[in-house]
Amino acid sequence: MVQKSPSLGVIPIRVEPSLPAAQRTAVLEVCARLKSVAGALMPILHGVQAALGYVPKDAVPLIASELNLSRAEVHGVLSFYHYFRKQPPGRHVMHLCRAEACQSVGAVTLEAHVKQSLGIDFHQTTADGAISLEPVYCLGNCSLGPSIMVDKQLQGRVSPKRFDELVAQARASS
Amino acid sequence: MSGARIYVSRDASAQGVGANQVADAITTEAARRGIDIELVRNGSRGLYWLEPLVEVTTAAGRVAYGPVTPDRVADLFDAGFTRGQRHELHLGLTEDIPYLKKQERLTFARVGITDPGSLKDYLDHEGYRGLKAALGLDPAAIVARVTDSGLRGRGGAAFPAGIKWRTVLATPAAQKYIVCNADEGDSGTYSDRMIMEGDPFVLIEGMTIAGLATGATQGFIYLRWEYPDAHMALDTAIAAATQAGYLGDDVLGSGRSFHLEVRLGAGAYICGEETSLLESLEGKRGQIRYKPPLPAIAGLFGKPTVVNNVITLASVPIILDRGVDYYRNYGVGRSRGTLPIQLTGNVKCGGLIEKAFGVTLRELLYDYGGGSLSGRPIRAVQVGGPLGAYLPESQFDTRLDYEEFANIGAMLGHGGIVVFDDTVDMAAQARYAMEFCAIESCGKCTPCRLGSTRGVEVIDRLVAGQDAAKQEVLLRDLCNTMIQGSLCALGGLTPYPVISALNHFPEDFGKSTIVKAVG
Numbered sequence: 293m294v295q296k297s298p299s300l301g302v303i304p305i306r307v308e309p310s311l312p313a314a315q316r317t318a319v320l321e322v323c324a325r326l327k328s329v330a331g332a333l334m335p336i337l338h339g340v341q342a343a344l345g346y347v348p349k350d351a352v353p354l355i356a357s358e359l360n361l362s363r364a365e366v367h368g369v370l371s372f373y374h375y376f377r378k379q380p381p382g383r384h385v386m387h388l389c390r391a392e393a394c395q396s397v398g399a400v401t402l403e404a405h406v407k408q409s410l411g412i413d414f415h416q417t418t419a420d421g422a423i424s425l426e427p428v429y430c431l432g433n434c435s436l437g438p439s440i441m442v443d444k445q446l447q448g449r450v451s452p453k454r455f456d457e458l459v460a461q462a463r464a465s466s
Numbered sequence: 467m468s469g470a471r472i473y474v475s476r477d478a479s480a481q482g483v484g485a486n487q488v489a490d491a492i493t494t495e496a497a498r499r500g501i502d503i504e505l506v507r508n509g510s511r512g513l514y515w516l517e518p519l520v521e522v523t524t525a526a527g528r529v530a531y532g533p534v535t536p537d538r539v540a541d542l543f544d545a546g547f548t549r550g551q552r553h554e555l556h557l558g559l560t561e562d563i564p565y566l567k568k569q570e571r572l573t574f575a576r577v578g579i580t581d582p583g584s585l586k587d588y589l590d591h592e593g594y595r596g597l598k599a600a601l602g603l604d605p606a607a608i609v610a611r612v613t614d615s616g617l618r619g620r621g622g623a624a625f626p627a628g629i630k631w632r633t634v635l636a637t638p639a640a641q642k643y644i645v646c647n648a649d650e651g652d653s654g655t656y657s658d659r660m661i662m663e664g665d666p667f668v669l670i671e672g673m674t675i676a677g678l679a680t681g682a683t684q685g686f687i688y689l690r691w692e693y694p695d696a697h698m699a700l701d702t703a704i705a706a707a708t709q710a711g712y713l714g715d716d717v718l719g720s721g722r723s724f725h726l727e728v729r730l731g732a733g734a735y736i737c738g739e740e741t742s743l744l745e746s747l748e749g750k751r752g753q754i755r756y757k758p759p760l761p762a763i764a765g766l767f768g769k770p771t772v773v774n775n776v777i778t779l780a781s782v783p784i785i786l787d788r789g790v791d792y793y794r795n796y797g798v799g800r801s802r803g804t805l806p807i808q809l810t811g812n813v814k815c816g817g818l819i820e821k822a823f824g825v826t827l828r829e830l831l832y833d834y835g836g837g838s839l840s841g842r843p844i845r846a847v848q849v850g851g852p853l854g855a856y857l858p859e860s861q862f863d864t865r866l867d868y869e870e871f872a873n874i875g876a877m878l879g880h881g882g883i884v885v886f887d888d889t890v891d892m893a894a895q896a897r898y899a900m901e902f903c904a905i906e907s908c909g910k911c912t913p914c915r916l917g918s919t920r921g922v923e924v925i926d927r928l929v930a931g932q933d934a935a936k937q938e939v940l941l942r943d944l945c946n947t948m949i950q951g952s953l954c955a956l957g958g959l960t961p962y963p964v965i966s967a968l969n970h971f972p973e974d975f976g977k978s979t980i981v982k983a984v985g
Binding site for chain 2: 338394429
């Protein structure tokens, strides 16, 4: 595909990188549903992540063209927010609270246990693909910390032992 | 006759310690015994150390049991808890539990009492009376009531709500907006979450009144993704309110229009800053804007916009319903009304305490909180979130009042109190404050973006004793630069926890070494 530019002559426009057909359909469906709302980009990125579990790199040019934005603008927003994933998640995502109220009741010790027992750091996924680990700064459970969110379910008073049980449950479920 | 009415909270924190499992166990056990019950999933009373709390309606009032675990449920049935009978977990009448009885619940009047999904329950408990009062007033009169009530922004900045509203009302525009800041990111706070999960209609009513007062016809609730239960509760309530004509093109037949929708954040603390929040709502990176122009004049999509915190908006209905004096008669000095305080962290009885301004930290920590959870001495508390100062025991007699806190170099913020016992390492807390700022900085201004990273490094060198006296001078100078030179509160307030930790707890920074080095 080419486009005329008065000052530069003919410049090539990069062909959109390929997104697997199923993902492409899902992204287009989300865009069609939401692109007319005011400030559509955030709802669309949420929609894509809800549908695919993450926002694939190759979805960026597609979303950009649907919203008449530049790829840089979409990438800029995608990369600004901690919640948006650029990589596929494991079967379960655990968000561990690192904030002060949880620190006061042992979150630092819990964090060390979590990383050691899973054998991963933040923003990584276990080798068996079961669990992705993310930090979070407050889950609003500050009177019953330490806190962790497993998928969308909050868990309070999480001791290392309780954490191991939650991991076992997560691994046992699909 | 229908069976016993039993309440088990649906609040996310209660769920986190097993409320759903308790509710399931009660349903199963009742069916097994052939006992007819009605199970209501209410908001939380905010007595978090007693969650999962189970209540049952009796002729004398609601009787509480807690904390209940699923394995105690059969036992409760044996004791006759569905008739309010005695049991080891029996706490008496809920309203008589001292922690609750001593409170002044205005904004939280219904939380924990009603079914948050039921508009009928809301109406049966004095709901929508504020809106009905507002519909009989012209916009300037509504604004005047909010101004006269003394209500100040509960998000942290404590700016008078009425002044903001008046600016939006006075700015002519074809479209205006009401934006609710529900990006409650401060550690040690959850009062917004409790309102949204436990009494979502009161927030919707408050926003609708704000729309009538300023001429705004569209509202947005900018909600953090970390609150999925609040999201569901709000969506359910908005649908019910729309269905019943409390929202939409013709609010209660008044000919006035107000529409409302929830938008989700995506894990950026900075989006709790109002201009970053507006950028995010517009679908952009959450970078802060220069002020002026104020959002009240050019806010969302360049239009006049009220941006208020959840608690601020949720406090409006009772002001319109009960009157200005009723509200402003609570409180002290220029801090009028009540503050929903969240007692959190290493504390025995953590929870939501709505009190008139003027209560002291000491009363909260010991009379309500019962001391630390660990049983060790309380060494420090952080008030006002991750940007709030750390206070030592010598300051525990400070009253909760915006000005009194400002006078000791601290801030009330959103009313969160995080308790630490004597095992806390205050140098580590100071370092964390800088680290957090580095992670969450939007990057727009240099003092915040770079200062926070340099701050971590300087604290590391200070604690390691590398030229410690010089590092301390450098750290104080850096903090001064951040305070004076940052564009918003993130960079501008991060030095408060750092400097307060250094001033009040110098021994944790190896300061005895510094003195020797200097001497």
